[in-house]
Amino acid sequence: MPPYPSSSVQAARQALAERLRELRLDAGMSGRDMAREAGWQPSKVSRVETGKTAPSDDDIRAWCQACSASGQAADLIAANRTADSMYMQWRRLQRSGLRRLQESRIPLYERTKVFRVYCSTVVPGLLQTPEYATALLTSITRFHGTPDDVSDAVAARVARSEIIRRGDHRFAVLVEESVLRHVIGSTDTMAGQLGHLLAVMALPSVSLGVIPAGVTRDMWTLETFNVFDDERVHVELLTAAVSVTEPAEVTQYMAAFGAMSALAVHGAPARALLTAAIDSLT
Numbered sequence: 501m502p503p504y505p506s507s508s509v510q511a512a513r514q515a516l517a518e519r520l521r522e523l524r525l526d527a528g529m530s531g532r533d534m535a536r537e538a539g540w541q542p543s544k545v546s547r548v549e550t551g552k553t554a555p556s557d558d559d560i561r562a563w564c565q566a567c568s569a570s571g572q573a574a575d576l577i578a579a580n581r582t583a584d585s586m587y588m589q590w591r592r593l594q595r596s597g598l599r600r601l602q603e604s605r606i607p608l609y610e611r612t613k614v615f616r617v618y619c620s621t622v623v624p625g626l627l628q629t630p631e632y633a634t635a636l637l638t639s640i641t642r643f644h645g646t647p648d649d650v651s652d653a654v655a656a657r658v659a660r661s662e663i664i665r666r667g668d669h670r671f672a673v674l675v676e677e678s679v680l681r682h683v684i685g686s687t688d689t690m691a692g693q694l695g696h697l698l699a700v701m702a703l704p705s706v707s708l709g710v711i712p713a714g715v716t717r718d719m720w721t722l723e724t725f726n727v728f729d730d731e732r733v734h735v736e737l738l739t740a741a742v743s744v745t746e747p748a749e750v751t752q753y754m755a756a757f758g759a760m761s762a763l764a765v766h767g768a769p770a771r772a773l774l775t776a777a778i779d780s781l782t
Contacts, residue, residue, distance in 0.1 A: 513554060517549050520560070523564065523569050534566055614729055617674065620721050622679060623697070624673055625657055626664055626671065626673075627697060628693065632689055634654050664703060672757075674708075674711060674761060675710055677710055680774060691778055710766075710769075723737060724736045732750070
């Protein structure tokens with residue numbers, strides 16, 4: 501199993517590993533020679549060259565120095581950081597609080613014309629009410645142990661959500677029916693959230709589909725992901741966020757979204773599922 505959850509991340513790591521290996525071979529050094537020069541265990545050289553261990557900046561500098569190629573260190577460090585940015589732990593993203601994380605995405609949202617959103621866990625952020633967002637972000641803050649700036653983060657998220665009512669943007673949103681049934685916060689909070697979904701369905705910019713729980717499916721439930729203009733995908737995992745920009749991989753997510761869309765109901769059938777979920781709360 502690859503050490504990274506995205507083939508784009510793995511490909512970037514592997515490319516860097518191969519460049520380091522080529523430097524060693526061009527220098528006429530064995531793996532043991534490299535380990536001795538860098539003061540490492542031989543196993544570390546092997547892990548770096550196979551992409552199993554991501555080298556630090558200092559590791560790359562030591563590697564290049566040992567190979568008499570210090571002039572290449574800056575480029576290799578930049579490549580390493582690019583690969584690292586594709587897979588970022590939530591703790592790193594959230595360490596300055598959730599508000600800044602919300603605000604950091606505004607430029608991407610502003611320039612995106614077509615959003616495709618698939619959620620299998622919670623209501624998408626762009627469609628959340630303040631009460632639902634407060635309950636959810638409070639839970640996230642507690643779980644990840646990040647700074648508690650929930651009220652500011654909610655305000656930033658709600659402000660960002662105004663994009664669905666202005667500008668030249670279109671939103672195709674798919675949720676699993678289980679999202680409607682999983683209560684976040686109180687039953688009143690959840691009822692308000694579901695009522696909000698009914699309201700935003702009437703917006704001309706929004707298409708909301710619900711994948712019924714009992715539908716016969718060829719496509720399995722996936723992790724939550726967002727596609728931005730067929731160019732970038734953000735995937736949300738428990739411990740990290742993955743950014744996908746490799747065209748072939750973006751195409752796969754587009755295909756997955758299409759398959760999920762074929763399973764979903766829209767319009768009156770979707771409203772019926774929302775109404776049934778609201779009724780179940782009373």
